[in-house]
Amino acid sequence: MDQMAKKVKQWINEKKDPRSAHWQAGLEAVMERFSSDMEPGKLIPVYPLEEKDLSVFNNVLKQLDLSPGLLAAFLPPFVANTIVPPDSAEELVRIEKGKPSYKIIILRPGKEDRIICVECSEYAGKPGLDIFQSGALLGSFNYETSEMCIAELPKAIRAHIWKKDKWQHKDYISYTMNWFEKTEYLGKADVTVDKNYSFFHSPTLIKSNRIDALFLLIYEVLHARFKDPGDLYKDLKATKKKIESKAARLSTYSTLAQNYILDVLNVVKGLELIDFINFTNAENNGFKNEFEKTVRKLVADLDNMPLS
Secondary structure (H helix, E strand, O other), rough: OHHHHHHHHHHHHHHOHHHHHHHHHHHHHHHOOOOOOOOOOOOOOOOOOOOOHHHHHHHHHEEEEEOOOOOOEEEEEHOOOOOOOOOOHHHHOOOOOOOOOOOEEEEEOOOOEEEEEOOOOOOOOOOOOEEEEOOEEEEEEOOHHHHHHHHHHHHHHHOOOOOOOOOOOHHHHHHHHHHHHHHHHOOOOOOOOOOOOOOOHHHHHOOOHHHHHHHHHHHHHHHHHHOOOOOOOHHHHHHHHHOOOHHHHHHHHHHHHHHHHHHHHHHHOOOOOOOOOOOOOOHHHHHHHHHHHHHHHHHHHHHHOOOO
């Protein structure tokens, strides 16, 4: 008997409704199937999105607000249409068979996993979400329209699946970085964020000020990009191999770092995420110092980049 079957058997033995037990196990199996693609705190499409899927995904991405440890999968119709509750669980059926379904599955791993399944298709007869834990249906939220469903997601997620424990420093970093990644991708400043958990909006979370918070954000963004095994990483490694002189290499890295910092600053400025105009004299001086310090840190990152 596989692990999911054991779970279902245990839940049913604990007098849980077999319909909700099987449905939760099915949802967990979906998340396990795509676990290699999941990134904590981020909404990840589990299948390549078609043009018609992008507007739904982007709308959900803009509204969805996840604490760092949550795993969230976006299921376009090609996948979502195959994920259906048991026939006997009529109360869990939110969309008619044959209609294009858009589902979001959100998992909070733990001793007892909690999982939310959202149906947000405009074709859903009953858009909304269902919350499960230990094989039991804890509650459901129904909305009149898919737009209302998506708009209300932050409240439901905050109340029922957000991380409740005390956050660590790394949690604030992760949460803020995920918010900025969405903001940059969507090109919008009004992406949902809880300012009480974002160090960019509340620098006191990291015992800092807004200038230090700005450059911490910039450093973390670029540090992550330099490590990502994509085209930028390949270009940087090629540059390192090509320039034999260390002095020339460091000079090149310094120029690259300054340009990358300016690129991120242009995003921050273009979306008006911070009020540069009303900086105090102390903040302007701090800006110059942090810019130079961040250049040095990024140069060190680039110089330490492995060639293999």
